[in-house]
Amino acid sequence: MEAIKTGDVKVGDGNFAAAHAVRMAKPDLIAIYPITPQTSLIEKLSQFRVDGLIDADMIEVEGETSAIGLTIGAAVAGGRVFTSTSSMGLNFMFDGYQMAANYRQPVVMVNANRENPAPAQISAGQQDVMTVSEVGWIQIHVENCQEIFDSVLMAFKLAEDPEILMPVSVCYDGFYLSYLREAIKFPAQETVDQFIPRQPRPVLGFDPPTFLAWRAIHDEDTAEYRLRQQIAYDKSKDKMDAIDEEFGKLFGRRYGGQIEEYRMEDAEIALVCLGSHTGTARVVIDKKREEGIKVGLVKVRTFRPFPKEKLAEAVKGLKAVGVIDRSVCFTWQGGHIFRDLKTSLYGHDYIPLVNFIGGLAGHDITIPLLENAVDVTLNAGEGKPFKEINWMALENL
């Protein structure tokens, strides 16, 4: 196989995009266990290794728990590391997943978002990543293959930032993006090298207590490590915005950092989206605009840390907001983005929030379903009574 040349455009799917971005990031260690819909990513990386296009140690692991363990170990040794997984694989690595965050190790991962097991089988959804969202990983969510490619590079930049030093997961919808074929622009290797230069980083952070404190500290010191972790986690928000700006200067593409606003200038209502269906929502927003409805779109990119300040600002003064969720947060009946947005708006002026749950287990979030979401949100904005939680296509249940 030939190396892809500078400035080339190649057609490939989301896994192809992620694999090439990892190749250009030149990691030291890659440890992945295959799982649908991520498997073609590890196939691609293995091919790169065989063809001599990457120099990383690729370790054939017996499961995801080993994959995350190896990446943590290599990161502790100062390496640039990568793993990827999905659904049950993510669940299976959950112990190490938490350790990566608590040790403050810059592990970069991609997750091909998929339903958690039972009763459905292998299908799209975001339940897997949403379920593990509270343990200190940064999550970047994307809507197309180019954004996958670009976000993997941004993830290395953010994870390895000396002020951050945290694991970052680039999350893309399984099937809808992992297998979506489209044109992807490849940057020059020198530009990538310039964007994410290799820099030595400290291996132990005892003073002040920052990272990798395993059995070497007293339990009572853990709280200080946690607080510093929280402070760095919050700092990653501004970093993400700054990285997006720097990326734009070098590569000519920007994504808005934590969030992106679309047709929000004079919007009276908005949809809040995250993931592949954001693209579909853009089409719906344009259509509704043609009908004279002043609706905009807010795309959440970093679900973790949740961009609560940016979102509160973006929806300020709106008559109503519809939130599309592809996962269920059981205590609150609604979805995770809905819960977090509602929490973020506590103490702000009241805005009716309407939640739409859809896209579970590969259920298609269609244009008519999103049009209906706009209509229901519009009604709520006109002061009419509305149902807070709506399951798409299951209204009568």
Added chain:
Amino acid sequence: MGNLEIRLHGRGGQGAVSAADMLVAAFTQEGKYAAGFPVFGSERRGAPTQAFVRFGDEPVREKTKIYHPHCIWVFDPMQIQTPMTYAGLKQEGTMVTNVGQPLTEKPHENINRMGTIKATPIAMEILGIPAVSTCMLGAFAATTQWVELDSVLAILPDYFKEKLLDKNIVCVERGFKETDIFER
């Protein structure tokens, strides 16, 4: 005119997913916007698969299945008989299909233009397996004229090497030449 939408109907192993991939590449080769994705479950060979391709002068933003295709592209002759194959087909629609026996009439009233090809025997003869993707790409180019034959041939080296490349070039060319095209 807005982007056009194509829905593929096949079975695992026939190459419908690969054909969608290569068609997106061929459109991209011509400077058009294109995107496509398949839908299949955990099952593999022999199970029904669908794939969706959108292309045109506008960036493809939708990440949703295709419910009202301008064209249906059928890889599995068995699915000519399946009513679901034609679900939502637009009026003045196009059909490109692999056939066992020649079709004596249009299988659906919305079909305006139809290309039929006995792709399976061609694939068996040249490749030795019933992987009809490249033959069907030739048939697609001949029937729809939405993509140039040369664009399809130009992207093949990204997918096949050496002898397999030569054989698949023959498949595309024979698919292009041997398609019977019907118009209302």
